[in-house]
Amino acid sequence: MKYNQLGDSGMNVSQVILGTATFGISPEGAAVDELVGHAIDSGVTLFDTSNSYGNQPDYSWPGATPWQERASSEELLGKALADATDEILVASKVGEPLGQARIDGPFVGHLGRDHVLEQAALSLKRLGRDHLDIYYAHQPDPETPAEEIVGVFNDLIDRGDIRAWAISNFTHADTEAILDAVKRTGLRAPIVHQCSYSVARRDRAEDVIPSLESAGIPMYAYSPLGMGLLAGRAAAKRDWGGHRRWGGPGFTDAQVEAAGAFEDAAAQFGHEPADLAIAWLLRKRPVLSVIVGSTSVRHLSTACAAVDIDLTPEQVAAIDAIRFP
Template structure:
């Protein structure tokens, strides 16, 4: 495993992080501890979760209990990391719609002082920790004044409830505004931005990455396999690939064909498609860490092994030549 510092914050994380969006579904409750334990054995120090992961409406897969009967991903991660202390960096998030109203809620963040302070207490209890190392604003809130949101996260740092904070799914313009408001108020700024970034979705390179670099903010890339599109043709064809896992549609015929071409390109440089996607992402200069949603020991070993590869210019050109841009924007399951 390799390690890097999030921007100018001094917070060091493993370059491959374990995401927990599907904890309780895949892996099931009884398998979470073993997967988290293996991650630690493989050198993973950064674990990513949210108050909206695992036991929410929309996370309803065949063969698993209803959402009300499932344990939250935060609780499952907390149990698996009990006693780990400062050996790990634990991140959680707040802002996504939660509970019974989630399926019909407007898909935007809720980042009022009242909600953030209420939810951080719940997350701390679920995780069984006295501090959340990194606490993210999960989605931008277009209604709550930015000053209120920035101030409450900074206050949580001062209180010791969180070590630092970050933002997720913000545009370049929104990110710049958050940074500017924090500076104007003289409060703790965000240290990391978690964004969807992969070979099939490179929009962040155009405008977000320059903002992060100027502000000294780290980039945690999620969805490195493009929800299965970059894991090869067979993975892209599965019934639960793409948006289907969240109740939407799967990949189109053109996308599946592109997945096959990417798989062939990866094989030509000696890598499986999923590894090639992660290696490519780890090689991007702005990326500090890649959040992988590995659901089995095999997939986790493969993902963590990706940190040990470096692609030369020729190999990068082979992968980059595959036209695999996704046709649909996803507004859920972030």
């Protein structure tokens, strides 16, 4: 494993972070403990969760335990990390709609002061921790002033409930609004931005990168395999590819064709496509780490090995040239 210091926070973060969105569905029960233990043994130092992961209606698929009866991702992760050392870091998030509101919509952020304070306390209880290492504003909130958002996360730092705060899924405009509020208030800025970023899906991340680089804020990239599109042709064609497992659409023929071109490039370079997708991201700045939603020990081992892949500038350029519709 390789590591990067996260700003001046004192946190030493592995280049592979374990995401836990589907804990309670895949993996379930004792398999969660096994996967988390393997991650620690593999050198993973940061585990990423949210108050909206696991036991929510849109995280269900046929055969899964009903969402109302499932333990949350935070509860399962907290149990698995009960005996972990202080070197193991935990990040959680607040702001997404919860329960049936996720289905009924609208799917917008909720970052008002009272809600953030309430949910932070609940997350700490579910995780069995006295503080969070990183606490994210999970989705931008069009209704809450940026100064209020900045202020409540800074208050949580001052109270000792969190070590640092961060943003996730914020657009260029959303990010600029937060940074402007930081300048006006003189309060602490978000320490990192978490964004969907992959060879297959670049627009949102590339749109916000100039703001991050100007402010000196790094990025953690999630969904590095593009919902399975970058795991090869066969994976892209699976019945549960894309958003199909959640009741949404799968991949188009044009997307599968692009996935094939990416798989061919991986073979030419001597790598598996999933490995190449992660290695490519780790060459992109300001990406420091990649969040993988591995659901098995085997897949996590593959992801961790990808940090040791050295790509030439020519190989990176060849991958850059593969465009996905």
